[in-house]
Amino acid sequence: MTSKSDLxxxxxxxxxxxxxxxxxxxxYAIAQRLQEVSRDVVQAPQGSLYPALxxxxxxxxxxxxxxxxxxxxxxxxxxxxxxxxxQLEAEAASWQRLTEAVSLIMNLSEGGxx
Amino acid sequence: MTWWRRIWQRSELDEQLDKELRFHIEEHTAGLIEExxxxxxxxxxxxxxxxGSEQIKESCRDARGTRWLEDLWQDLRYALRTIxxxxxFASVVxxxxxxxxxxxxxxxxxxxGVLLMPFPYRSPERLLSLQExxxxxxxxxxxxxxAYPNFLDVRRDVRSMDLAAWRHAGGxxxxxxxxxxxSSYEVSAELLPxxxxxxxxxxxxxxxxxxxxxxxxxxxxxxxWKRKFGGKQDAIGATLTYGGQQYAVVGILxxxxxxxxxxxxxxxxxxxxxxxxxxxxxEAHPRIGVWARLRDGATxxxxxxxxxxxxxxxxxxxxxxNEGRTFVADPLQPITGNAGSTIWLLFGAVxxxxxxxxxxxxSLLVARASSRGREMAVRVALxxxxxxxxxxxxxxxxxLGLIGGAVGMLLMFLTLRPFISLWPGSLPxxxxxxxxxxxxxxxxxxxxxxxxxxxxxxxxxxPAGELERSLRAGSRALVGGSRRLQSILVASELALAVVLxxxxxxxxxxxxxxxxxxxGVNIHNVLVTRLALSQNVxxxxxxxxxxxxxxxxxxxxxxxxxxxxxxxxxxMREGNNQLGYxxxxxxxxxxxxxxxxxxxxxxxxxxxxGIALRAGRFFDASDRMGSRPVVVIDEVxxxxxxxxxxxxxxxxxxxxxxxxxxxxxxxxxxxxxWGFADDDQAQVRAQFYYPFAQVPDGLLRRWxxxxxxxxxxxNAPLGIVEPLRREIRRTARDQVLTExxxxxxxxxxxxxxxxxxxxLIGAFAGVALLLxxxxxxxxLTFLSRQRVPEFGVRMALGAHRGEIVALVLRQSLGMIxxxxxxxxxxxxxxxxLLERWVSGVQMGDPVPFVSVVAILIGAxxxxxxxxxxxxxxxxxxxxxxxx
Numbered sequence: 001m002t003s004k005s006d007l008x009x010x011x012x013x014x015x016x017x018x019x020x021x022x023x024x025x026x027x028y029a030i031a032q033r034l035q036e037v038s039r040d041v042v043q044a045p046q047g048s049l050y051p052a053l054x055x056x057x058x059x060x061x062x063x064x065x066x067x068x069x070x071x072x073x074x075x076x077x078x079x080x081x082x083x084x085x086x087q088l089e090a091e092a093a094s095w096q097r098l099t100e101a102v103s104l105i106m107n108l109s110e111g112g113x114x
Numbered sequence: 115m116t117w118w119r120r121i122w123q124r125s126e127l128d129e130q131l132d133k134e135l136r137f138h139i140e141e142h143t144a145g146l147i148e149e150x151x152x153x154x155x156x157x158x159x160x161x162x163x164x165x166g167s168e169q170i171k172e173s174c175r176d177a178r179g180t181r182w183l184e185d186l187w188q189d190l191r192y193a194l195r196t197i198x199x200x201x202x203f204a205s206v207v208x209x210x211x212x213x214x215x216x217x218x219x220x221x222x223x224x225x226x227g228v229l230l231m232p233f234p235y236r237s238p239e240r241l242l243s244l245q246e247x248x249x250x251x252x253x254x255x256x257x258x259x260x261a262y263p264n265f266l267d268v269r270r271d272v273r274s275m276d277l278a279a280w281r282h283a284g285g286x287x288x289x290x291x292x293x294x295x296x297s298s299y300e301v302s303a304e305l306l307p308x309x310x311x312x313x314x315x316x317x318x319x320x321x322x323x324x325x326x327x328x329x330x331x332x333x334x335x336x337x338x339w340k341r342k343f344g345g346k347q348d349a350i351g352a353t354l355t356y357g358g359q360q361y362a363v364v365g366i367l368x369x370x371x372x373x374x375x376x377x378x379x380x381x382x383x384x385x386x387x388x389x390x391x392x393x394x395x396x397e398a399h400p401r402i403g404v405w406a407r408l409r410d411g412a413t414x415x416x417x418x419x420x421x422x423x424x425x426x427x428x429x430x431x432x433x434x435x436n437e438g439r440t441f442v443a444d445p446l447q448p449i450t451g452n453a454g455s456t457i458w459l460l461f462g463a464v465x466x467x468x469x470x471x472x473x474x475x476x477s478l479l480v481a482r483a484s485s486r487g488r489e490m491a492v493r494v495a496l497x498x499x500x501x502x503x504x505x506x507x508x509x510x511x512x513x514l515g516l517i518g519g520a521v522g523m524l525l526m527f528l529t530l531r532p533f534i535s536l537w538p539g540s541l542p543x544x545x546x547x548x549x550x551x552x553x554x555x556x557x558x559x560x561x562x563x564x565x566x567x568x569x570x571x572x573x574x575x576x577p578a579g580e581l582e583r584s585l586r587a588g589s590r591a592l593v594g595g596s597r598r599l600q601s602i603l604v605a606s607e608l609a610l611a612v613v614l615x616x617x618x619x620x621x622x623x624x625x626x627x628x629x630x631x632x633x634g635v636n637i638h639n640v641l642v643t644r645l646a647l648s649q650n651v652x653x654x655x656x657x658x659x660x661x662x663x664x665x666x667x668x669x670x671x672x673x674x675x676x677x678x679x680x681x682x683x684x685x686m687r688e689g690n691n692q693l694g695y696x697x698x699x700x701x702x703x704x705x706x707x708x709x710x711x712x713x714x715x716x717x718x719x720x721x722x723x724g725i726a727l728r729a730g731r732f733f734d735a736s737d738r739m740g741s742r743p744v745v746v747i748d749e750v751x752x753x754x755x756x757x758x759x760x761x762x763x764x765x766x767x768x769x770x771x772x773x774x775x776x777x778x779x780x781x782x783x784x785x786x787x788w789g790f791a792d793d794d795q796a797q798v799r800a801q802f803y804y805p806f807a808q809v810p811d812g813l814l815r816r817w818x819x820x821x822x823x824x825x826x827x828x829n830a831p832l833g834i835v836e837p838l839r840r841e842i843r844r845t846a847r848d849q850v851l852t853e854x855x856x857x858x859x860x861x862x863x864x865x866x867x868x869x870x871x872x873x874l875i876g877a878f879a880g881v882a883l884l885l886x887x888x889x890x891x892x893x894l895t896f897l898s899r900q901r902v903p904e905f906g907v908r909m910a911l912g913a914h915r916g917e918i919v920a921l922v923l924r925q926s927l928g929m930i931x932x933x934x935x936x937x938x939x940x941x942x943x944x945x946x947l948l949e950r951w952v953s954g955v956q957m958g959d960p961v962p963f964v965s966v967v968a969i970l971i972g973a974x975x976x977x978x979x980x981x982x983x984x985x986x987x988x989x990x991x992x993x994x995x996x997x
Binding site: 026027028031032047048050051052054055058066073074075076 | 138
């Protein structure tokens with residue numbers, strides 16, 4: 001089993017927004033989704049999930065309603081706001097640029113740089 | 115969600131958070147059970163996965179962004195709890211602050227009203243004051259009141275401003291009711307509209323009325339309306355007799371009416387109806403004030419350049435009077451004389467007192483913080499950040515500061531009016547002194563700053579490192595640094611006290627020196643009063659002379675009167691007459707003549723005032739109209755004009771009194787005309803007297819409006835006022851006494867400002883000394899208690915009690931020496947300020963300095979003796995056991 005790496009600073013918010021963008025979802029589901037998509041590679045401590053959610057809620061990127069789940073229990077469902085969508089697009093784009101730049105450097109063959 | 119809703123719904127939010135986390139754990143547990151994990155093990159794993167739920171909740175609360183407010187709330191509750199736990203300490207602190215902030219706010223309120231408040235006119239920032247300015251300056255400066263023809267021309271030609279003129283006057287109202295001398299103004303018709311003032315009743319003056327020959331009309335004050343017309347509506351259109359002429363009342367002024375700061379305005383007449391020759395002459399400057407309001411869209415710069423164009427045109431047109439003359443416009447601002455410097459001095463002094471109070475509290479708090487060191491260390495160990503601890507300490511002191519400030523405001527409200535009534539003379543613009551939002555803002559800021567100031571020192575001592583040392587050693591580990599800090603605090607307290615003490619000492623010695631000076635007149639048992647002669651004699655010079663003689667004879671016949679004289683300008687009273695003189699007929703230009711104070715008097719003046727005759731004679735009945743013109747000069751003029759040669763028999767040319775020279779017939783002692791404090795520095799000190807009997811007929815009417823009667827009495831002079839009033843009214847019922855004063859009152863008034871400053875700064879210095887002594891006592895007691903084990907060891911090793919006392923006293927002497935040294939430097943700077951702002955103060959006299967510093971050192975040492983002796987009385991055994 002490969003050792004898990006820590007999530008880079010600031011990416012947790014991005015991931016959460018991405019998941020929430022797919023439709024109203026509660027905290028536990030987000031945690032599960034996080035774990036699935038990151039295929040157990042990325043360590044997303046469940047402890048930091050909720051503060052991050054509340055921070056996003058405060059900044060108006062997500063809002064929340066209390067709704068019944070399929071199992072009939074009350075849960076807090078989050079969804080992305082308009083403002084959040086704009087923010088997500090901006091952050092996703094900049095993330096894209098960053099990763100491309102990093103992989104470009106990483107793919108240079110040894111001694112290839114002149 | 116807005117932040118305040120987040121605050122209000124705090125508990126609801128917490129509940130929801132709880133619910134959300136519970137849901138998460140239960141879902142996770144259910145999931146694990148489905149995977150086949152034991153229920154209890156599943157619950158355990160779920161909990162571990164999410165981590166410490168309290169930490170998560172804390173971070174979520176942090177994420178709300180209202181954390182600082184919640185902390186503040188918590189700190190406030192903690193602060194109030196601490197204050198309640200030690201009510202004695204808290205009330206000492208709050209009271210000290212209340213006095214300091216109360217006094218500082220009081221002075222700020224006065225400063226705000228007197229120096230900062232604009233005139234209560236409509237948009238006062240658009241108002242300007244205009245003056246004439248000459249290229250060359252004389253002894254009187256280079257700014258002059260407008261000549262009336264110049265005012266008329268500027269008013270006609272200027273486009274950027276509306277102009278109005280006013281001139282102070284005064285006269286007797288003889289009808290209706292009792293004759294009464296009142297203060298009045300001649301104004302141009304535009305004045306009230308320009309100031310934005312409407313009559314309370316009736317109408318404004320009209321422009322058509324503002325010229326010679328128009329029907330005479332007046333506006334009267336609210337109080338005159340009530341006094342003379344019973345406040346009835348039909349006063350409009352009624353007539354009153356003022357200055358011997360009948361006027362129709364056309365309007366009533368609002369009760370709040372004032373011209374500049376003069377609220378004592380009873381009557382307005384029209385300046386255009388004044389037909390005196392001086393109003394037609396461009397050379398004359400009969401004290402006309404000119405105010406202007408900028409028209410909409412006009413700027414001050416535009417107005418100024420327009421004025422200079424008009425000025426240069428007028429100087430071409432009338433070179434004789436207007437050559438080199440320009441017009442200047444300045445923002446209309448109150449003139450407050452030396453009240454400004456008095457206010458600033460006292461404001462500075464109360465700030466020093468407040469600072470001493472803060473330092474005192476700071477040193478008390480440091481002592482307490484040292485004993486709370488362990489508590490602080492425990493808090494740090496439990497995870498409190500240093501910043502958080504500092505914030506907590508500051509909250510506590512700011513709460514104390516605000517409590518002190520609130521009590522201080524209360525004290526301020528109670529003492530403001532009594533304080534103003536104690537002001538020497540009267541406080542200019544006293545009516546503007548009000549508590550407005552600026553005062554509240556000042557008090558709030560002062561409270562906050564004081565709280566931060568005395569709180570910061572102990573707060574910054576919140577433990578940062580060496581936790582385990584603090585925890586293990588308790589309070590004693592902090593003492594080393596604390597000792598140095600407390601010494602600095604006490605030393606600065608003493609330094610500030612030195613500033614106030616030396617200032618008070620300097621003022622005291624100045625006051626003693628000044629009041630022991632010889633005023634040159636015998637001020638005891640002399641009454642001086644202005645007297646308005648009956649209006650119907652003023653047109654006939656011969657009748658004027660007869661009437662004045664009659665008044666003198668009647669006054670002299672009153673029982674208790676020793677002698678009576680007339681005089682135009684009275685020493686130490688407002689008003690003087692400065693005339694140029696020369697000792698030969700080759701007169702230089704007028705502006706280069708040396709100046710002297712001229713007084714016209716009757717022969718008994720010398721006897722009434724008790725002025726010493728040095729040489730020659732004073733006037734007698736033979737000095738009349740038609741006889742040789744004579745003057746009597748004082749020693750100062752004799753010395754300036756004739757040096758060491760005898761002055762009697764010499765001649766003086768005084769152009770303002772005609773082309774023929776005046777013969778000096780006598781020399782008298784110098785009189786401190788400008789009062790005890792100001793006479794030595796006065797620009798014009800030389801004096802001469804000339805006989806009232808030789809005032810030419812043409813000037814007699816003007817002079818008669820200025821004359822005062824001086825009476826020497828056998829007993830208290832105020833007892834003669836009523837008989838005199840009755841006797842003089844018997845001759846003509848419109849003759850009234852105004853400005854009744856004794857010479858003692860006038861003399862005292864010239865030192866009133868010194869006395870006022872001395873009493874207040876002396877009181878502040880006393881408070882400062884007391885606070886400093888309390889400070890040094892408290893700190894030494896605290897430090898000695900901390901050093902008990904050390905003293906124990908010393909005594910066990912054979913130290914005597916005296917040596918322990920010496921040890922403590924040496925510590926206190928160090929603080930005193932440092933304080934006195936720094937304080938002396940500051941006091942020197944303060945002395946410079948006093949020298950500049952308070953007449954008669956001379957630096958360089960070591961006596962007040964040395965004596966007050968001796969008092970300070972003595973008091974500080976006395977305060978140190980008790981803790982020192984207490985330290986020496988501890989038994990070594992107990993002391994060592996404490997270790």
